[in-house]
Amino acid sequence: MKTTAVSLSGVLLSIALAVSGCKGGATNGPGPQTGPSASNKGPDRSRCDTKGKRVVKLDLNRDKQPDVWNIYDNKIDRSGTKVDIMACKAVDLNFDGRTDLWKYYDDSGSISREEMDLDFDGRIDLTTYRRGGKIERQELDTNYDGRPDIFKYYEDAKLVRIERDSAHDGKIDYWEYYEGGQLDRIGYDNDGDGRVDHWDRASQTAAAAPQPAETKPTPEGEDATKPAEGGDAKGANKSDDNKGGGAKAE
Numbered sequence: 001m002k003t004t005a006v007s008l009s010g011v012l013l014s015i016a017l018a019v020s021g022c023k024g025g026a027t028n029g030p031g032p033q034t035g036p037s038a039s040n041k042g043p044d045r046s047r048c049d050t051k052g053k054r055v056v057k058l059d060l061n062r063d064k065q066p067d068v069w070n071i072y073d074n075k076i077d078r079s080g081t082k083v084d085i086m087a088c089k090a091v092d093l094n095f096d097g098r099t100d101l102w103k104y105y106d107d108s109g110s111i112s113r114e115e116m117d118l119d120f121d122g123r124i125d126l127t128t129y130r131r132g133g134k135i136e137r138q139e140l141d142t143n144y145d146g147r148p149d150i151f152k153y154y155e156d157a158k159l160v161r162i163e164r165d166s167a168h169d170g171k172i173d174y175w176e177y178y179e180g181g182q183l184d185r186i187g188y189d190n191d192g193d194g195r196v197d198h199w200d201r202a203s204q205t206a207a208a209a210p211q212p213a214e215t216k217p218t219p220e221g222e223d224a225t226k227p228a229e230g231g232d233a234k235g236a237n238k239s240d241d242n243k244g245g246g247a248k249a250e
Protein backbone atom coordinates (compact mmCIF):
# COMPACT_ATOMS: atom_id res chain seq x y z
CA MET A 1 0.00 0.00 0.00
CA LYS A 2 2.71 2.37 0.94
CA THR A 3 4.65 1.87 -2.28
CA THR A 4 1.60 2.51 -4.42
CA ALA A 5 0.83 5.65 -2.49
CA VAL A 6 4.37 6.87 -2.99
CA SER A 7 4.43 6.07 -6.70
CA LEU A 8 1.00 7.66 -7.15
CA SER A 9 2.10 10.85 -5.48
CA GLY A 10 5.22 10.66 -7.61
CA VAL A 11 3.08 10.51 -10.74
CA LEU A 12 0.93 13.36 -9.53
CA LEU A 13 4.04 15.38 -8.78
CA SER A 14 5.49 14.77 -12.22
CA ILE A 15 2.18 15.72 -13.82
CA ALA A 16 2.05 18.86 -11.74
CA LEU A 17 5.61 19.67 -12.73
CA ALA A 18 4.85 19.02 -16.39
CA VAL A 19 1.78 21.25 -16.26
CA SER A 20 3.58 24.03 -14.45
CA GLY A 21 6.45 23.58 -16.88
CA CYS A 22 4.13 24.11 -19.83
CA LYS A 23 2.41 27.09 -18.31
CA GLY A 24 5.42 28.55 -16.64
CA GLY A 25 7.48 29.21 -19.72
CA ALA A 26 7.70 32.78 -18.57
CA THR A 27 9.69 31.81 -15.46
CA ASN A 28 12.60 30.84 -17.67
CA GLY A 29 12.58 34.26 -19.23
CA PRO A 30 12.76 37.51 -17.37
CA GLY A 31 11.78 37.42 -13.73
CA PRO A 32 13.06 35.86 -10.54
CA GLN A 33 13.44 32.10 -10.70
CA THR A 34 11.41 30.70 -7.87
CA GLY A 35 12.71 27.53 -6.33
CA PRO A 36 16.44 27.27 -6.92
CA SER A 37 17.80 23.82 -7.72
CA ALA A 38 18.78 22.86 -4.19
CA SER A 39 15.32 23.54 -2.85
CA ASN A 40 13.24 20.72 -1.48
CA LYS A 41 12.03 21.89 1.90
CA GLY A 42 11.08 25.48 1.25
CA PRO A 43 7.75 26.03 2.95
CA ASP A 44 6.95 29.44 1.55
CA ARG A 45 8.55 29.57 -1.91
CA SER A 46 5.19 30.40 -3.47
CA ARG A 47 5.64 33.84 -1.99
CA CYS A 48 8.20 34.55 -4.70
CA ASP A 49 5.78 33.40 -7.39
CA THR A 50 4.92 36.43 -9.47
CA LYS A 51 1.59 35.06 -10.68
CA GLY A 52 -1.35 37.28 -9.77
CA LYS A 53 0.86 39.58 -7.73
CA ARG A 54 2.08 43.09 -8.20
CA VAL A 55 5.75 43.06 -9.20
CA VAL A 56 7.99 46.09 -9.07
CA LYS A 57 11.25 45.59 -10.96
CA LEU A 58 14.37 47.63 -10.51
CA ASP A 59 17.41 47.89 -12.75
CA LEU A 60 20.29 48.86 -10.47
CA ASN A 61 23.17 48.70 -12.95
CA ARG A 62 21.19 50.26 -15.82
CA ASP A 63 21.79 47.47 -18.32
CA LYS A 64 18.04 47.41 -19.06
CA GLN A 65 17.74 44.03 -17.30
CA PRO A 66 15.93 43.94 -13.96
CA ASP A 67 18.05 42.92 -10.95
CA VAL A 68 15.55 43.38 -8.14
CA TRP A 69 12.03 42.06 -8.04
CA ASN A 70 9.74 43.30 -5.29
CA ILE A 71 6.71 41.03 -5.22
CA TYR A 72 3.61 42.19 -3.38
CA ASP A 73 0.59 40.27 -2.20
CA ASN A 74 -2.85 41.81 -2.22
CA LYS A 75 -4.49 41.87 1.17
CA ILE A 76 -7.69 43.45 2.38
CA ASP A 77 -7.25 45.10 5.73
CA ARG A 78 -9.84 45.54 8.50
CA SER A 79 -11.30 48.66 7.01
CA GLY A 80 -11.90 46.80 3.76
CA THR A 81 -9.30 48.61 1.70
CA LYS A 82 -6.89 46.76 -0.55
CA VAL A 83 -3.29 46.95 0.57
CA ASP A 84 -0.06 45.65 -0.93
CA ILE A 85 2.11 43.63 1.45
CA MET A 86 5.65 42.64 0.55
CA ALA A 87 5.70 38.88 -0.07
CA CYS A 88 9.11 38.39 -1.60
CA LYS A 89 12.19 40.23 -2.70
CA ALA A 90 14.45 38.56 -5.28
CA VAL A 91 17.81 40.02 -6.20
CA ASP A 92 20.39 39.28 -8.90
CA LEU A 93 23.45 40.44 -6.98
CA ASN A 94 26.08 39.98 -9.72
CA PHE A 95 23.91 41.05 -12.68
CA ASP A 96 24.25 37.76 -14.57
CA GLY A 97 20.52 37.31 -15.00
CA ARG A 98 20.22 34.67 -12.27
CA THR A 99 18.68 35.39 -8.89
CA ASP A 100 21.10 34.99 -5.97
CA LEU A 101 19.14 36.33 -3.02
CA TRP A 102 15.59 35.63 -1.94
CA LYS A 103 13.81 37.23 0.98
CA TYR A 104 10.52 35.75 2.03
CA TYR A 105 8.12 37.82 4.10
CA ASP A 106 5.40 36.69 6.47
CA ASP A 107 1.86 38.02 6.51
CA SER A 108 2.79 40.88 8.82
CA GLY A 109 5.45 42.02 6.37
CA SER A 110 8.57 41.00 8.30
CA ILE A 111 11.25 38.73 6.80
CA SER A 112 10.75 35.07 7.70
CA ARG A 113 13.54 33.58 5.64
CA GLU A 114 16.50 34.67 3.54
CA GLU A 115 18.32 32.50 1.04
CA MET A 116 21.57 33.42 -0.62
CA ASP A 117 23.75 31.87 -3.32
CA LEU A 118 27.18 33.07 -2.26
CA ASP A 119 29.25 31.61 -5.13
CA PHE A 120 26.66 32.25 -7.87
CA ASP A 121 26.42 28.61 -8.98
CA GLY A 122 22.62 28.49 -8.65
CA ARG A 123 22.68 26.62 -5.32
CA ILE A 124 21.81 28.23 -2.01
CA ASP A 125 24.67 28.38 0.49
CA LEU A 126 23.31 30.57 3.26
CA THR A 127 19.83 30.38 4.74
CA THR A 128 18.64 32.62 7.55
CA TYR A 129 15.44 31.85 9.41
CA ARG A 130 13.60 34.60 11.23
CA ARG A 131 10.50 34.81 13.34
CA GLY A 132 8.80 38.14 13.71
CA GLY A 133 11.86 39.59 11.97
CA LYS A 134 14.21 38.25 14.68
CA ILE A 135 16.96 35.88 13.63
CA GLU A 136 16.46 32.31 14.89
CA ARG A 137 18.80 30.11 12.89
CA GLN A 138 21.37 30.30 10.17
CA GLU A 139 22.71 27.51 7.95
CA LEU A 140 25.87 27.95 5.95
CA ASP A 141 27.49 25.68 3.37
CA THR A 142 31.16 26.64 3.53
CA ASN A 143 32.51 24.13 0.99
CA TYR A 144 29.65 24.58 -1.51
CA ASP A 145 28.77 20.88 -1.70
CA GLY A 146 25.07 21.63 -1.32
CA ARG A 147 24.94 20.63 2.37
CA PRO A 148 25.09 23.17 5.18
CA ASP A 149 27.97 22.56 7.59
CA ILE A 150 27.69 25.47 10.01
CA PHE A 151 24.51 25.99 12.01
CA LYS A 152 23.99 29.03 14.20
CA TYR A 153 21.18 29.13 16.73
CA TYR A 154 19.78 32.26 18.33
CA GLU A 155 17.49 32.96 21.24
CA ASP A 156 15.89 36.38 21.40
CA ALA A 157 18.18 37.30 18.47
CA LYS A 158 21.25 36.45 20.58
CA LEU A 159 23.71 33.79 19.46
CA VAL A 160 23.50 30.80 21.82
CA ARG A 161 25.09 27.95 19.89
CA ILE A 162 27.15 27.18 16.81
CA GLU A 163 27.30 23.65 15.47
CA ARG A 164 29.78 22.63 12.86
CA ASP A 165 30.28 19.64 10.58
CA SER A 166 33.95 20.28 9.95
CA ALA A 167 34.54 16.86 8.33
CA HIS A 168 31.69 17.56 5.85
CA ASP A 169 30.28 14.08 6.48
CA GLY A 170 26.83 15.21 7.60
CA LYS A 171 27.62 14.82 11.32
CA ILE A 172 28.17 17.61 13.79
CA ASP A 173 31.63 17.38 15.38
CA TYR A 174 32.10 20.82 16.92
CA TRP A 175 29.91 22.87 19.25
CA GLU A 176 30.25 26.37 20.59
CA TYR A 177 27.97 27.42 23.44
CA TYR A 178 27.40 31.05 24.29
CA GLU A 179 26.20 32.53 27.58
CA GLY A 180 25.04 36.13 27.55
CA GLY A 181 26.62 36.65 24.15
CA GLN A 182 30.03 35.36 25.34
CA LEU A 183 31.62 32.09 24.27
CA ASP A 184 31.32 29.78 27.27
CA ARG A 185 32.57 26.38 26.09
CA ILE A 186 33.58 24.45 22.99
CA GLY A 187 32.90 20.76 22.51
CA TYR A 188 34.85 18.49 20.17
CA ASP A 189 33.89 15.10 18.81
CA ASN A 190 37.20 13.41 18.12
CA ASP A 191 36.10 9.89 17.22
CA GLY A 192 33.20 10.77 14.93
CA ASP A 193 30.37 9.27 16.98
CA GLY A 194 28.49 12.57 17.17
CA ARG A 195 29.21 13.05 20.91
CA VAL A 196 31.48 15.49 22.62
CA ASP A 197 34.78 13.92 23.71
CA HIS A 198 36.53 17.01 24.92
CA TRP A 199 35.43 20.38 26.27
CA ASP A 200 37.28 23.65 26.28
CA ARG A 201 35.82 25.99 28.88
CA ALA A 202 36.02 29.75 28.79
CA SER A 203 37.41 29.75 32.36
CA GLN A 204 40.34 27.60 31.18
CA THR A 205 40.97 29.40 27.93
CA ALA A 206 40.67 32.89 29.42
CA ALA A 207 44.27 32.75 30.66
CA ALA A 208 45.48 31.87 27.17
CA ALA A 209 43.20 34.36 25.42
CA PRO A 210 45.02 36.52 22.91
CA GLN A 211 45.40 39.75 24.81
CA PRO A 212 48.68 41.28 23.66
CA ALA A 213 48.88 43.66 26.59
CA GLU A 214 48.85 40.79 29.07
CA THR A 215 50.70 38.06 27.20
CA LYS A 216 53.96 39.99 27.33
CA PRO A 217 54.35 41.25 30.85
CA THR A 218 57.13 43.81 30.91
CA PRO A 219 57.79 45.03 34.41
CA GLU A 220 58.97 48.57 33.82
CA GLY A 221 60.86 48.93 37.07
CA GLU A 222 63.04 45.88 36.39
CA ASP A 223 63.77 46.90 32.81
CA ALA A 224 64.99 50.27 33.94
CA THR A 225 67.44 48.78 36.44
CA LYS A 226 68.62 45.87 34.30
CA PRO A 227 70.83 46.61 31.31
CA ALA A 228 69.19 43.81 29.30
CA GLU A 229 67.23 45.94 26.86
CA GLY A 230 68.63 44.29 23.77
CA GLY A 231 65.31 44.35 21.87
CA ASP A 232 63.89 40.89 22.47
CA ALA A 233 60.34 42.17 23.00
CA LYS A 234 59.09 44.13 20.01
CA GLY A 235 56.22 45.92 21.75
CA ALA A 236 58.13 46.87 24.85
CA ASN A 237 61.13 47.98 22.86
CA LYS A 238 59.83 51.38 21.88
CA SER A 239 59.52 52.90 25.31
CA ASP A 240 62.82 51.35 26.36
CA ASP A 241 64.54 52.77 23.31
CA ASN A 242 63.24 56.21 24.13
CA LYS A 243 64.46 55.99 27.68
CA GLY A 244 67.72 54.31 26.82
CA GLY A 245 68.38 56.51 23.79
CA GLY A 246 67.85 59.67 25.80
CA ALA A 247 70.13 58.47 28.56
CA LYS A 248 72.88 57.43 26.17
CA ALA A 249 72.78 60.65 24.20
CA GLU A 250 73.60 62.56 27.34
Ligand SMILES: [Ca+2]
Pocket residue numbers: 059060061062063064065066067095
Ligand atom coordinates in the same frame (compact mmCIF):
# COMPACT_ATOMS: atom_id res chain seq x y z
CA1 LIG B 1 20.34 45.37 -14.56
Ligand SMILES: [Ca+2]
Pocket residue numbers: 092093094095096097098099100120
Ligand atom coordinates in the same frame (compact mmCIF):
# COMPACT_ATOMS: atom_id res chain seq x y z
CA1 LIG C 1 23.16 36.41 -10.32
Ligand SMILES: [Ca+2]
Pocket residue numbers: 117118119120121122123124125144
Ligand atom coordinates in the same frame (compact mmCIF):
# COMPACT_ATOMS: atom_id res chain seq x y z
CA1 LIG D 1 26.04 28.38 -4.33
Ligand SMILES: [Ca+2]
Pocket residue numbers: 141142143144145146147148149168
Ligand atom coordinates in the same frame (compact mmCIF):
# COMPACT_ATOMS: atom_id res chain seq x y z
CA1 LIG E 1 28.89 21.73 2.94
